[in-house]
Amino acid sequence: MNEDWLICNKWRMAVNLPDEKPRRGGPFSAYRRSFISKHTLCREALFASIGPVRSAVELFGGLGCSSTLIRHYCKPETHVVHERDPGLCEHLRGLGLTVREGDVYDSIAKPVLARRALLDADFGDFTIHAWRKNKLMQLLWAWMFNRGHRHIVTTDIAEPHLHLHRARYGALLHNDCGDYPEYLDGMSRFFHELYGYSVARAEANYGSCSMLWLQQEPSRIRFSRTWAAYEGVALCST
8 A cells, every 4th residue: 555645734644555455443444544633633732732852752653643743843853663563664664763663562671761852652542441450551651651751642542431431430530530631630640649740731532632741740631622534644635
């Protein structure tokens, strides 16, 4: 598959990957492309608010949409991307990125993650309940937050099913989780007690939420959302 994507209506990104069988969850299905587009648009606002940094690391490189945003908004002198899929690694190298191939979870016990001005961890499966059940995820979060990174960006996917798990989340976060901002506030305070970081800003669509964590006392989160579907990633016209 060879396409040119336009990221946030601003930057062209070549996507060169092996063709795959069409499926609902595949990275190039219409359903998945819509999700990637909305998710990218939300993350644009966070990286734009961070501005220039000297160094950045991404724990899950993926298709390179966030890499493109970081490159243009944060302009790091050092930019390292972790990715385990060989095809995606080649794609990311084609974008001019420094890629470390392998599962980042395998690096928890190794001193390979230097302190960076910006750490981006675009989890595709994080909720506070998933974190509680997954010991490996807990170790990765501790590994991330105990290295003194200046800005940390993560992703949460709890909102679509919040109404089904309100009591479970509330018991863990010690609040009612009456709505999604209340859930985020509880999570911000929960992790501040553990690591000293709290959520400063959150950008959400209905499928996912990207959060900016800073070393500060918990305060009112700057929360906003977008319902736009296709402005984050669009096919370039030939």
